[in-house]
Each structure stands twice: as structure tokens, then as C-alpha cells.
Amino acid sequence: MAEGLNITEQFTIVNAPAGSGKTTSVSKSIKKLLRNPNKKILCITYTNRAAEQLSEKINDERVRIGTIHSFIGNFMKPFFKIKPIVDFFSEYYEGNILKVLQSTEEKEVAKLRRYIEKYNLPEDFKVTKETITQNISHLEYGETQITSFLHGKLSHDDLLIFSKAVFKKFPKLNKAISHQYSYIFIDEYQDTKSEILELFYNATLDSNTKLVLLGDEMQQIYEDTVEEFQHIIDNSFVRDYSLKHNWRSQGRIVSLLNNLYYSSSYQQIPQKVSEEKPKIHIVEDLENINTEKNSLQLVLLNSELFKAIGAYNLYEAYKKRYKYYDKYNSKEILFDLTMNNPDDLMVLLIFTVEIVNLFDEKQFGKLIQKIISFKLSNKEIWKIKNHSDKVKVAQQLEKLSKEIKKDITIGELLNFLSKSEIVDTSYISSVINHINEDLEFKNKINSVKFNEFINCYREINNPSISTQHAVKGEGYDHVALKVSDGTRNPNLKMYLFLEMFSKELFNYEELNVINKEVKNHVKLFTESMGKKVSELKAPDYKKYEQKYISCILDIKNSLKVNQQFYDEFFSEDFISFDNKLNISAFKKCISAVNRIDGVLLAYKLFYVGCSRAKKRLDVYVTNKSIQGFREEFISKMKEIEFEIEVN
Numbered sequence: 264m265a266e267g268l269n270i271t272e273q274f275t276i277v278n279a280p281a282g283s284g285k286t287t288s289v290s291k292s293i294k295k296l297l298r299n300p301n302k303k304i305l306c307i308t309y310t311n312r313a314a315e316q317l318s319e320k321i322n323d324e325r326v327r328i329g330t331i332h333s334f335i336g337n338f339m340k341p342f343f344k345i346k347p348i349v350d351f352f353s354e355y356y357e358g359n360i361l362k363v364l365q366s367t368e369e370k371e372v373a374k375l376r377r378y379i380e381k382y383n384l385p386e387d388f389k390v391t392k393e394t395i396t397q398n399i400s401h402l403e404y405g406e407t408q409i410t411s412f413l414h415g416k417l418s419h420d421d422l423l424i425f426s427k428a429v430f431k432k433f434p435k436l437n438k439a440i441s442h443q444y445s446y447i448f449i450d451e452y453q454d455t456k457s458e459i460l461e462l463f464y465n466a467t468l469d470s471n472t473k474l475v476l477l478g479d480e481m482q483q484i485y486e487d488t489v490e491e492f493q494h495i496i497d498n499s500f501v502r503d504y505s506l507k508h509n510w511r512s513q514g515r516i517v518s519l520l521n522n523l524y525y526s527s528s529y530q531q532i533p534q535k536v537s538e539e540k541p542k543i544h545i546v547e548d549l550e551n552i553n554t555e556k557n558s559l560q561l562v563l564l565n566s567e568l569f570k571a572i573g574a575y576n577l578y579e580a581y582k583k584r585y586k587y588y589d590k591y592n593s594k595e596i597l598f599d600l601t602m603n604n605p606d607d608l609m610v611l612l613i614f615t616v617e618i619v620n621l622f623d624e625k626q627f628g629k630l631i632q633k634i635i636s637f638k639l640s641n642k643e644i645w646k647i648k649n650h651s652d653k654v655k656v657a658q659q660l661e662k663l664s665k666e667i668k669k670d671i672t673i674g675e676l677l678n679f680l681s682k683s684e685i686v687d688t689s690y691i692s693s694v695i696n697h698i699n700e701d702l703e704f705k706n707k708i709n710s711v712k713f714n715e716f717i718n719c720y721r722e723i724n725n726p727s728i729s730t731q732h733a734v735k736g737e738g739y740d741h742v743a744l745k746v747s748d749g750t751r752n753p754n755l756k757m758y759l760f761l762e763m764f765s766k767e768l769f770n771y772e773e774l775n776v777i778n779k780e781v782k783n784h785v786k787l788f789t790e791s792m793g794k795k796v797s798e799l800k801a802p803d804y805k806k807y808e809q810k811y812i813s814c815i816l817d818i819k820n821s822l823k824v825n826q827q828f829y830d831e832f833f834s835e836d837f838i839s840f841d842n843k844l845n846i847s848a849f850k851k852c853i854s855a856v857n858r859i860d861g862v863l864l865a866y867k868l869f870y871v872g873c874s875r876a877k878k879r880l881d882v883y884v885t886n887k888s889i890q891g892f893r894e895e896f897i898s899k900m901k902e903i904e905f906e907i908e909v910n
């Protein structure tokens with residue numbers, strides 16, 4: 264292990280549990296390979312942070328490290344200027360382009376109007392697909408959530424999907440990758456889209472380039488990622504089981520993780536001495552738990568996170584400013600404390616807090632430096648020539664320091680700042696104008712307490728809480744995991760998972776098979792109806808009754824692979840359908856089976872949460888939610904080596 268992986272096969276997959284050193288072994292393996300001067304290596308990581316961390320360890324021009332988007336974006340850049348590929352864009356997205364051209368929706372019509380203005384076309388000009396094709400000179404990765412079909416700007420998702428299609432259409436591109444690199448590593452493969460895995464697989468097939476995937480199926484928390492590629496993994500990849508140790512967690516936590524893991528082939532040997540047993544706390548209410556000061560709390564939703572840190576209104580306001588299709592989301596904006604934050608108001612708030620902190624702490628040297636280096640401070644007042652200049656500045660800062668301790672709102676702060684001389688007033692005006700442009704944002708942000716921003720600021724500097732999704736790849740000394748359900752986004756059924764698990768009715772591999780089958784039945788049914796389940800109405804029923812009945816029968820048969828599992832969790836809804844034979848009973852059955860996705864996700868998130876703990880793990884569940892299976896729960900949790908505490 265100290266030597267890195269021993270890569271002998273062309274296609275290797277390393278599936279290994281949390282803390283087994285996958286990421287560490289990538290850097291060791293790369294260092295080992297670099298002893299040979301002819302090697303060129305590509306390493307794809309999941310997050311920018313992982314890429315940065317790896318780049319700090321490996322600084323060699325023969326190694327290219329980056330996220331999938333940065334790599335594909337750069338790699339495709341020259342090809343996105345080539346005419347046949349540009350033309351292929353309008354061929355591939357013909358349907359989407361025509362939809363915009365033919366739409367009567369105001370938003371789309373406005374897009375076309377702007378298009379006509381941009382290209383100086385006559386007002387009544389009829390834009391066609393050909394016009395679009397002619398006017399796109401090159402394609403671009405727009406770094407946004409939505410593709411601009413009129414201008415050839417690709418979104419995050421479409422960059423990957425379209426690139427895969429380009430590779431298929433122009434197979435010579437495959438060689439461009441395999442000629443460039445002799446080894447390709449993809450870390451966190453379980454969260455990489457199957458299109459991308461396939462792209463790299465095709466690019467290395469029939470070449471000497473070796474492809475290594477590393478990841479952990481138990482940590483796959485995004486739907487529909489590897490699924491389509493799974494058969495290639497099963498048939499063409501050789502499994503490497505060499506990462507058998509757990510380097511992150513103390514022995515007792517490793518025992519628990521071993522008991523949770525879906526397959527006994529991946530039992531880990533702890534490398535750290537055992538300490539306290541992990542503990543389940545049965546509590547009345549998750550909101551009023553006194554978690555210890557230095558623990559990292561894990562919650563499900565961003566809204567819970569912002570509530571817990573006392574910045575919920577600020578978050579709600581920012582959600583109005585940054586929508587899902589924007590380049591940044593509200594959480595990214597609120598968690599970026601640098602002066603490079605793309606949000607002008609945030610920059611102003613950060614600056615305000617930082618100068619007041621330095622003033623209060625009497626760190627005048629640093630304070631002056633900070634102010635001079637901030638391009639938007641009022642340069643006039645900071646030209647300190649004599650004592651009275653100094654007094655003036657001190658007075659201004661003192662006033663500001665007092666003001667922000669008065670429990671003021673952000674609106675009041677802006678008002679105060681525009682009258683004070685610390686920051687360039689034209690900047691303040693532009694921040695205020697920017698707020699006024701967006702009514703929804705304006706209505707919320709002005710009345711948010713400035714203290715909420717301070718809470719956010721403190722939290723980021725000294726994190727105490729995170730969402731369960733956001734902690735992958737990291738370890739914390741003390742983790743406090745609060746167990747709660749999510750309804751739709753995410754569909755997360757933690758307590759149903761715990762119930763199935765406690766009653767010995769949870770079998771991950773079996774449930775995966777059942778889930779795939781059930782989804783397939785539903786898919787075939789909705790395809791034959793030409794409608795989604797949610798769109799079905801009562802009159803649709805009688806005419807197609809036979810289809811409904813046979814769909815329900817197919818689903819029932821799949822569920823009954825495990826009769827007890829069916830009886831316990833599904834029979835009620837299915838019997839009710841048999842008795843009523845109507846659309847609402849049908850929909851109830853479908854929503855009952857939709858819970859399976861939520862149970863599978865719960866299992867994985869529970870594992871991910873627990874596996875972050877290095878020394879201490881506390882899991883909190885509510886008494887109310889386990890009521891129906893309390894005894895089984897306590898006994899099962901003891902069996903997997905939790906200690907139980909009833910608070």
C-alpha cells in the first residue's frame with residue numbers, strides 16, 4: 264500500500280470503503296508511476312478541492328489533475344471551433360432549438376427578440392435553425408446550469424453529454440486522449456456520470472492507456488450515475504481488493520462501519536486504537552440537542568443548516584437572488600468569504616465585518632492594510648497625513664463598530680454606510696441599485712438582521728455543522744449526526760430504512776434488484792400511456808384498466824421476491840388497489856414503491872455520515888419516529904455495536 268496500487272490490467276476498479284485510503288493511494292500511485300520518465304498521467308477528481316489537494320502533493324508537468332468539467336472543458340476548446348463539430352451542435356440539439364424558435368412563451372419570445380437585435384436582423388426576420396447554425400462561430404462551456412441553444416453555450420450537464428456525443432460521431436477524438444496519457448485515474452467514480460465513464464472507456468479501448476476507477480458504491484448518493492456503465496464494470500474491469508485498512512476512524516467506529524457495509528468482501532482492518540463506542544441517542548426533539556462544542560453536526564437540508572447557524576432569513580433571501588439555473592447557488596455565495604465573492608453585497612458585508620473586527624481588536628496596522636488593499640474603500644479619507652486625519656478615521660470606524668452592534672438590519676447598515684465615508688459611496692449606491700433591480704430579493708434582504716450574516720461568517724471560520732451530502736471525502740474528530748427524513752428533494756426515508764434494517768428486512772443488493780425491476784415496470788407503463796403517473800386523471804382509468812392492473816401485478820411480483828418485506832411495507836396499498844380499482848389507489852401504490860429510492864439513499868447517507876467520524880460518533884434519532892419498531896431498533900443497533908442512550 265505504501266507503494267501505491269499495483270496496476271497490471273488495462274481496466275482496474277478499486278471499490279473500497281470510506282477511509283481506506285483511496286484518494287491517498289492515487290497520489291502514491293502517481294508518484295510511483297512518475298519514476299518512469301515516459302509516463303503521462305491524467306487524474307480526474309470529483310471536486311475542485313480534491314483537485315487542489317492533489318496538486319499540492321504532485322507538482323509535475325507530466326500530470327494533469329482536474330475536475331471532470333475543467334478537463335473536458337479545456338480538452339474540447341479547440342474542437343469546439345471546428346466547423347463540423349459546431350454544425351453537429353445544431354443537429355444534436357435540433358429539437359431544443361426548434362422548441363425555442365416555435366415557442367409562444369414570453370420568455371422564449373424575448374430571447375428571440377434579443378437574438379434579432381444582437382445580429383442586427385430586420386425586426387420581422389424569421390429566425391430558422393439554419394440562421395442559428397450560421398451564426399454560431401464556436402461552441403463554449405458557459406459554466407451555467409442551462410444551455411443556450413441559440414448561442415451554442417453549453418451548461419454543466421450538456422458539456423458532458425454533448426462531448427460524449429461528439430466523441431461518438433468523431434471517433435478520432437478517442438485517440439487524442441489515449442495518445443496523450445498512458446494512465447487515467449478517476450476518483451469518486453461512483454458519482455461520475457455513466458456518459459463520462461463510457462467516454463474514457465472508449466478512449467482507452469484498443470490502446471495501451473490504462474484506466475483506473477476508484478470509489479465506493481456505498482457512497483454513491485446521486486441517482487442515475489454509474490447505472491448504464493455498470494455492465495462494463497462487471498464485464499471488463501478487474502477488481503483490486505488491496506485497500507483493506509481503515510486509516511481514518513478508531514477501531515470501534517470501524518467495527519460499526521463493517522457491520523453496516525453492504526458486502527462482507529470489504530471488511531476493513533482498523534489502524535487506529537479503539538476508543539469510545541459510537542452512540543445512538545433517542546431524543547424527544549432534534550432541535551434542542553446540546554451537541555458538544557467541537558463536534559461537527561450533520562443535518563440533511565441546507566435550510567436546516569442555515570436555521571441551526573442562525574442565518575435562515577439571509578439564506579432565504581439569497582435563494583431569491585440565485586436561482587437553480589445560475590452559475591452559483593445561494594449556499595456557495597454565502598459560504599465564500601473571500602473578496603473574490605461574485606456577489607457585490609457579500610463583498611461589502613465581509614469587508615465591513617473584517618474592518619470592524621480589526622478595529623475592535625486594535626490591530627491598526629492590519630486594518631490600514633486591509634482598507635488600502637480594498638479597491639472600493641473611499642481613498643480620500645484614508646490618505647492620513649496628520650493627527651486630525653487619524654482622529655477622523657477613528658471616529659468613523661468607532662461609529663460603524665457601535666452601529667453594527669445595535670441589532671440593525673442589512674437595509675439599515677446600507678443606509679448607514681452610504682452616509683459614512685469609509686467605503687466609496689458610488690459602490691454603495693451600485694450595491695443598493697443592484698438590490699432594487701430584483702424586487703423579490705429586495706423585499707427580503709433589507710429586513711434581514713446583519714447579525715445573521717455575522718453568524719454565517721463565524722460558522723464558516725469555525726465550522727460546526729454541515730449537510731450530510733457535503734462531507735464526502737473528509738474526516739472529523741467528533742461527528743453528531745441528526746437523523747431526519749426528507750420528502751421530495753431529496754427523497755430520503757431514513758426512518759423507513761432504520762425500520763427495515765431493524766426488522767432484518769433490509770438487504771441492499773436484493774433491494775437494488777427489486778427497485779430496478781419496479782422502475783422498469785413503471786417506465787414501460789408510462790411509456791405505453793404517454794403520460795407521467797402524476798398526469799394521469801380519473802377518466803384515463805376505465806379505458807385502460809387492464810394496463811393498470813397488469814402494471815400493479817408486475818410490481819407486486821417483483822416486491823414479493825421477499826414475501827415478508829412485501830407484507831410488512833407494501834401489502835396494505837396493493838390490497839387496497841385490488842379492492843378499489845381506481846386511479847387514486849393506483850397512485851398510492853406507485854408512491855409506496857417510490858419510497859424504495861429514499862430508503863436506498865438513506866442507507867448510504869447514514870453510512871457516509873457515520874464514516875466521517877475519527878474518534879467520536881453520536882447519532883440522534885427521535886423517540887416519535889422509532890415508536891413502531893423501538894424494541895427491534897434498540898436490539899439491532901446494539902448488535903451492530905452502537906451504545907444506546909435514552910435522553
Ligand SMILES: Nc1ncnc2c1ncn2[C@@H]1O[C@H](COP(=O)(O)OP(=O)(O)OP(=O)(O)O)[C@@H](O)[C@H]1O
Nearest residue numbers: 280281282283284285286287288479510511735736
Ligand atoms: N497508507 C496510509 N497511511 C497512513 N494514513 C493514511 C494512509 N492512507 C490514508 N491515510 C489517511 O486516512 C484518511 C483517509 O484517507 P483517504 O481520504 O485517502 O481515504 P478514502 O478511501 O479516499 O476515503 P473516502 O472514501 O471517505 O473519501 C486520511 O486522513 C489519510 O491521510
